[in-house]
Amino acid sequence: MPIKSEAQQEVMALHRIRERLIKNKTALTNQAHGLLSDFGIIFSQGERCFSVMAHIVAASSHVSENIKSLVAMLHEEFLGLKAKLKVIEAKLKQNLTQFPQAEILLSVPGVGYIIASALIACIDKGQAFKSAKDFAVWLGITPRQYASGSHSYMGKISKRGHRYLRKQLIHGARAVLNRYKNENDALKVWGESVAHRRGFNKAVVAIAHKLARIVWHLLQKDVMYQPQHIKA
Incomplete structure (x- = not known):
């Protein structure tokens, strides 16, 4: 196993955080997919489809307020994970210059x-x-x-x-x-x-x-x- 410098270890730490955020984001969208499918609301896998469906659910008159609230909470968490990923990836890109x-x-x-x-x-x-x-x-x-x-x-x-x-x-x-x-x-x-x-x-x-x-x-x-x- 190659010995890593401190600078390399810092970059690897960013990668580990990024990997965890991606896993969390995937788990969240899968949970949302399963939750909505139980209520007969089917959407394709993928984060873009989840965002679209979250807005559709929020505007629907056929979905209960409790489910709307849950989906809104999941979507807010999803957007937070995306924002954190963007920060981590920007740091990775910036660190390359060294x-x-x-x-x-x-x-x-x-x-x-x-x-x-x-x-x-x-x-x-x-x-x-x-x-x-x-x-x-x-x-x-x-x-x-x-x-x-x-x-x-x-x-x-x-x-x-x-x-x-x-x-x-x-x-x-x-x-x-x-x-x-x-x-x-x-x-x-x-x-x-x-x-x-x-x-x-x-x-x-x-x-x-x-x-x-x-x-x-x-x-x-x-x-x-x-x-x-x-x-x-």
Whole structure:
């Protein structure tokens, strides 16, 4: 486990608070969903749908005042959690400026300020790892390898490593597939080919593994990410 500086520990503390706020917000919306469904009021999952439904319930003449009061209380708590999340995320973004490697990390597809700060908080510049493979193994994002006779094949990832950072890189991998606009970048092309052959979820894990290796190499070389373009 890499030894963390005080600055890294402060960033990690912000991430832990953010994670708890997200869990609380999810639990709250789930509770509201269950409460209203008991009274025949159905709305889609998601915070935006909850906010819309809270306003609809408040204006409805078919909902009792007791239920209106409960929903209003839950929605007020929900808005408070969102406000706290906004403060924490602003602090994470601001704190990135003290780390010179942040610019390198932000140049990587799928890596925004949340993932960049998580990487810095957990591994600094990756100097504790001898290789990109060691980093990927520590993350628990390397597929297990099995052998049978003269044949070997890759199984599921081990999931034995750093759960939080692994989850963040999984988010980044999804962003590469869903939102990265450089369609000619070899990373995007490769990820889409894996998704076509093996399915979206396996492609996400494969890209996350590749992102981990890319991040480590860039940090060691102290260089920005440069897309490798595939000619049409």
